[in-house]
Amino acid sequence: MSPLTIGMLYAVATLVIMFSGMPIAFALGAVATVFMYFFMPASSLDTVTQNVYEEMASITLLSIPLFILKGAAIGKSPAGRDLYAAIHVWLHKVPGGLAIANVFACALFAAMAGSSPATCSAIGSAGIPEMRKRGYSPGFAAGVIAAGGTLGILLPPSITMILYAVAAEQSLGRLFLAGIGPGVLLVALFAGYAVYRAHKEYRMAYAAYQSSGTASAYLEKEHFTLPQKVEMLPRVLPFVVLLIGVMIALYGGYATPSETAGLGALLALALMAAVYRIWKPKDVAPILSSTIKESTMLLFIIGMSLLYSYVMSYLHISQSAAQWVVGLHLSKWVLLAVILLMVVVLGFFLPPVSIILMTAPIILPPLRDAGFDLIWFGIVMTIVMEMGLIHPPVGLNIFVIKNIAPDIPLRDVIWGVMPFVGLMLVAVVLLCVFPEISTGLPNMVMGVK
Template sequence: MISGPLMALVLLALLIGLLALGLWVALALLVTALVAMAAFSNAPVGLVLATTLWGSGHNYALTALPLFILMGEILLRSRLADDMFEGLAPWLSRAPGRLLHVNVLGCAIFAAVSGSSAATAATIGRMSVPELTRRGYPESLVIGTLAGSATLGLLIPPSIILIVYGVATEQSIARLFIAGVLPGLLLVSLFSAFVALRSWADPGLIPADSGPRMSFAAKLRASRRLMPVAGLILAVIGSIYTGIASPTDAAALGVVFALLLAKVTGEFSRRMALDALLAATRTSAMIAFILAGAAVLSVAMGFTGLPRNLAAWIAGLGLSQYALLAALTLFFVVLGCFLDGISVVVLTTSIIMPMVTAVGIDPLWFGIYLVLVVEMSQITPPVGFNLFVIQGLTGLNMLRIARAALPFFFLLLLAVGLITLFPQIVTYLPNAMGG
């Protein structure tokens, strides 16, 4: 009988080969699962395929996914980005680094209503890059803050990738959302601190603020358009945290509020609504297809006994939690150089989770760790999605953009180290939330 590690290598090689041939991720997962069941088990392949595909599409928790995507698509087409710049700029014009903080805070706010890293980079970048460049801010910091801060779209709830992880590993999506709040605020603090330190270290780097000083009342008037967006964020996240609504109910509430906000701006037409619906449908169908393939692969792994054998093998190696996490960090960053974040999660969870639980790592904590590591891969070439989005916005060379984003890669790595040393950053709020 073939050993667990050898079986894992054979199946991994098959999967990588199929992906290298350009096969869709979902189909590559399905083919690998069918080969695993046919070659390494006596499972009834047809019955398993039918029941698993049916079951994976009838998961109530998964209904939150298209709703949150639709909410983001609606707001993407509204005046939210312009409102954010006008509302945040008066408060940040005297801070160290000045309007560069608009990229950081603007991305954090939009991440909380879109759940998408690429959408965050595109929306905030379309507004901030031309404006900050016109005002004389250095290109490396304009591009770097945008690339790094846009990764918050993967972590700050409602995060699409956290929904995918929760469905794939049967973790509570509500608890995952709440677990992402403090790490998200940690990243915002690290990014803003980096901008402030760079401006202090080189005062000539940041252009002087030439605008008139504004009174507190004037700043409040300028930021009044942010209030509805803040209300939307509080309504969605607050209803989940307090237990008033499930993630699915909160997502439906978010779609209704997003439509009202977009309509109030007066620039949201029926055509825009149709475009948002079609875009959300395409994205949701793609993710659902990938999740269906991942579900079949996960069941196939159970029939082959691979997770159990791998867990026993890892336990036999005597690796500590830190040693395993160090190896997995390197593995995920390399894998993320070639695949998008959602694909990384669904490709690896069925094989990685037995190893994780074997050394006593909390699956809830591991979900946030995994998202942080996947965030790092969003700004690493050759398949850093944020880099592609920014290249499309600016026309700059990819390596030039990657070099500007490099400091934020290391800040994300620092955040991974901090939540590893202090896991309470992740677990405090979910534990306070209770069941």
């Protein structure tokens, strides 16, 4: 049986078992084990645990549970609410300032926590009620938070990027730096749309007031004194200092990614104790419990995904698929478009972690041969996977929003996020035209590769 035929069977078996409702980790592990039994030497089954262990024996992967601990410590505290409130107080005079405050708060919180669902939950639980109280439409309020939450997998420290660095055998520090420029670009695009949409909703509210006398909270003006603004800073600044300190330790060469993650986790726990008095065992227990559950789930998926990729490689499925793609003789940009379209389709059903580990052996060799910078492609792929977090049918952030704002109809949430999907597509096009947006900073800090 040819490798391509085995590969087709492998793909069909994977889809069937995933649509059966089996958890992703078990599905990938089961498919890999079955194909090892039928198509590999019998002794292969005796080495399943050894293969999984060896594939996961990466010092880079050690940083994942530590970054998760750091994110859980911040996510389980009122830090997100305080961060949002502080930014709102300082931006309230800017048109659409409340929406912009949510975008900025999502960006900063995502950079501290490294988790899209945690960002949506922490910022959205405070931001969505405040936006709706001030007259913003429910769909727009939901869209801002859902889209802002996606920055969690783009801005460092990103667990998704850690996995891509391992799968693509690229520098994690360079990859983290490459995400900053595109992250700032997305924040600017989101904020620009927030201003436009806020202007539009303000005009509609004013027209309704002129015609029928119906007053809207949109038309009410807020005022904060300088002492009130300054009063909001003490609880926010320590976390900003933590973010800056972690970045300096990582990019300044003072610590490895794993050491940086450990340092960040310890400092986050220390700040929880100092700022919010979260230090008693009963207060810390939910943080540790959440970290253990998420780390176990994620590392289990990683282990099974790596076993899945190992079987693909052993059976020459990934090599044959890559050769087949190269044999199509597609132009450079058509090849990129086809691969990104595949990532979009996979994003309908799979989380970013699985997409990276399942597709990397197939898509990276042709892209490397076509002359693409794999660091640059990692950022483009991450933005495309961000789209998967907010586009239907199973965008994770959409359901996080429904959980924290159950009274907003799902239809409104979906229509609210669609403009932001379009803005992400614009960002991808800009990165293709101006790759220096991504590659400029790592080249400047770490030298041209």
